[in-house]
Amino acid sequence: MQDLGRTGLAAIGISANGAGDQNSARLANTLVGNADGAALIEIIASELLLTADSDLLIAITGAAKTVEINSISHNTHETLVVLSGSTVFIPAPKSGQRTYLAINGKIQAPAILGSVGPDSFLDFGQRLVSGMKHEIETQFNAGLMGSDFSLFRFNFPAPNYSSEIRLRATVGPDADRLKAGVAGLAGQFTVLPQSDHVGMRLSGVDIDLVVAGEILSRGVPIGAIEITPSGELIILLRGRLLTAGYPVVAVLTRSAIDQASQATPGTKISLEVVSMEAAQRELAEKEDTLGKLSLRVAQAFSTRGWKQLLSPDHASFNS
Amino acid sequence: MSNLVAEYICHEYGDSGILVDFTSATYEDRWQQAQALGDALRGSAEPGLVDVVSTYQNVFVSFNQLQASHKSIMDVIEKLIKSKPAPRVATVFNIPIAYGQEYGPHLEFVAQTCGLTPKQVIELHSGEDWIIRFIGSPVGAPFLDGPKIPVSIPRLTTPLARMIPGSVALSGFQSIIYNAPSPGGWQVIGRTPVQLFDLNKNPPVPYHPGDRIRFKPISQREWDTWSKPFHEVRL
Numbered sequence: 001m002q003d004l005g006r007t008g009l010a011a012i013g014i015s016a017n018g019a020g021d022q023n024s025a026r027l028a029n030t031l032v033g034n035a036d037g038a039a040l041i042e043i044i045a046s047e048l049l050l051t052a053d054s055d056l057l058i059a060i061t062g063a064a065k066t067v068e069i070n071s072i073s074h075n076t077h078e079t080l081v082v083l084s085g086s087t088v089f090i091p092a093p094k095s096g097q098r099t100y101l102a103i104n105g106k107i108q109a110p111a112i113l114g115s116v117g118p119d120s121f122l123d124f125g126q127r128l129v130s131g132m133k134h135e136i137e138t139q140f141n142a143g144l145m146g147s148d149f150s151l152f153r154f155n156f157p158a159p160n161y162s163s164e165i166r167l168r169a170t171v172g173p174d175a176d177r178l179k180a181g182v183a184g185l186a187g188q189f190t191v192l193p194q195s196d197h198v199g200m201r202l203s204g205v206d207i208d209l210v211v212a213g214e215i216l217s218r219g220v221p222i223g224a225i226e227i228t229p230s231g232e233l234i235i236l237l238r239g240r241l242l243t244a245g246y247p248v249v250a251v252l253t254r255s256a257i258d259q260a261s262q263a264t265p266g267t268k269i270s271l272e273v274v275s276m277e278a279a280q281r282e283l284a285e286k287e288d289t290l291g292k293l294s295l296r297v298a299q300a301f302s303t304r305g306w307k308q309l310l311s312p313d314h315a316s317f318n319s
Numbered sequence: 320m321s322n323l324v325a326e327y328i329c330h331e332y333g334d335s336g337i338l339v340d341f342t343s344a345t346y347e348d349r350w351q352q353a354q355a356l357g358d359a360l361r362g363s364a365e366p367g368l369v370d371v372v373s374t375y376q377n378v379f380v381s382f383n384q385l386q387a388s389h390k391s392i393m394d395v396i397e398k399l400i401k402s403k404p405a406p407r408v409a410t411v412f413n414i415p416i417a418y419g420q421e422y423g424p425h426l427e428f429v430a431q432t433c434g435l436t437p438k439q440v441i442e443l444h445s446g447e448d449w450i451i452r453f454i455g456s457p458v459g460a461p462f463l464d465g466p467k468i469p470v471s472i473p474r475l476t477t478p479l480a481r482m483i484p485g486s487v488a489l490s491g492f493q494s495i496i497y498n499a500p501s502p503g504g505w506q507v508i509g510r511t512p513v514q515l516f517d518l519n520k521n522p523p524v525p526y527h528p529g530d531r532i533r534f535k536p537i538s539q540r541e542w543d544t545w546s547k548p549f550h551e552v553r554l
């Protein structure tokens with residue numbers, strides 16, 4: 001059970017956590033008319049089989065390319081109708097590792113400090129296990145459909161994940177500690193199996209530091225690229241500790257953080273240092289794309305007479 | 320708080336973050352200035368401000384790019400940096416701790432690094448109050464400054480994937496209590512049996528930056544008597 005996480009709690013030492021691939025999670029909720037931050041299901045490197053006890057409107061985004069509803073294959077990244085009694089099978093992804101399943105309405109789930117998402121330090125989170133039932137509050141029902149068309153076609157491009165990825169980053173405050181500057185980050189790294197939602201450990205290139213000394217602990221952003229005293233690269237992800245004292249030589253762009261969270265162990269990574277302007281342009285474009293899609297979803301829902309399925313916090317109302 | 324104007328540098332810290340580095344002459348000033356700015360930012364209703372992490376001599380501000388920019392946040396920082404911290408009366412918290420052996424696997428290393436015996440390290444660590452400089456993660460972890468440690472303690476070459484909750488560790492001249500099973504890179508010299516946070520309370524931890532902690536050594540035999548959460552224990 002996941003959402004966008006907990007923010008604004010640094011004063012009591014609580015990290016954001018939330019969906020590893022925030023853009024995919026927001027996209028899934030947008031496609032079903034929910035608020036970006038609604039609870040949804042994050043499926044990590046595994047398959048999921050569900051039975052619907054009532055009519056549901058769902059969307060699947062992230063790593064899975066297809067979904068089977070009653071054994072009929074559909075593309076993901078679309079708004080899909082599931083009739084009561086149907087089975088939904090989401091296969092394990094062939095590449096990438098995080099798939100998101102959003103359902104129109106509200107999935108009942110206990111929250112702590114404003115989020116249903118897991119936090120391993122708080123020992124909190126709900127893992128789906130076989131046989132579990134989840135209640136969903138939704139206004140969607142088959143009577144609303146009024147025609148044979150059960151599908152929309154938003155044709156939103158599904159992302160491609162690969163075993164070799166390039167992650168964009170901007171220069172960090174301690175880049176001057178690298179003997180070769182940020183050029184020292186050239187080369188190919190491999191994601192190590194010890195990686196998790198707290199941080200991604202990379203191997204591959206020995207990084208030479210000018211000053212290997214310690215830095216007084218200070219706040220570190222999600223996406224910070226740190227170098228440990230042994231010359232290992234660590235990329236901090238959404239479950240990171242809020243403070244750290246290793247040099248931060250670069251920081252992944254927000255889109256690159258989403259990409260990194262999809263990288264499985266063994267993935268080859270190269271880092272591309274970009275200007276702040278380029279990073280912000282990329283972010284603005286992503287937001288714009290999501291905003292435009294939300295408007296199309298809102299329009300399509302209205303045309304179908306499904307306006308009541310749109311959450312008052314649906315992204316279309318801010319776009 | 321000195322009357323000196325805070326000296327600081329702002330770094331861009333990713334596409335939606337800023338790191339403020341205080342450079343004033345004394346460490347005490349830098350800490351007070353960082354905490355004052357942190358409080359002021361948290362108290363401001365600045366649009367787009369996502370979170371603030373104020374530490375020994377830094378403030379990390381994250382923002383939402385749709386509502387703010389590096390420039391707009393730097394302007395806010397410049398405006399708020401003159402604010403004075405609200406005076407606080409410090410509370411002292413006594414924290415029981417078992418040192419060495421299974422509780423503090425790196426006590427020997429720390430002792431060797433300092434040129435002291437493990438017993439001397441214990442006397443040093445528990446001999447004076449530590450001041451809480453800030454509260455960080457894992458949840459509610461107090462980051463402490465205190466007795467003069469003779470040598471800067473290096474971090475672990477490879478951080479541990481999982482600290483045992485209650486671990487009390489050293490790095491540089493600082494100490495910390497790991498409240499939860501988190502990864503960590505500091506040298507562990509002991510462990511407290513007390514749980515310091517309670518998410519059913521608001522705030523979840525009873526202490527604030529500026530409060531003090533005094534470590535009270537306990538034997539392994541006493542360990543079991545300290546099984547209640549911190550809030551229920553009269554210290």
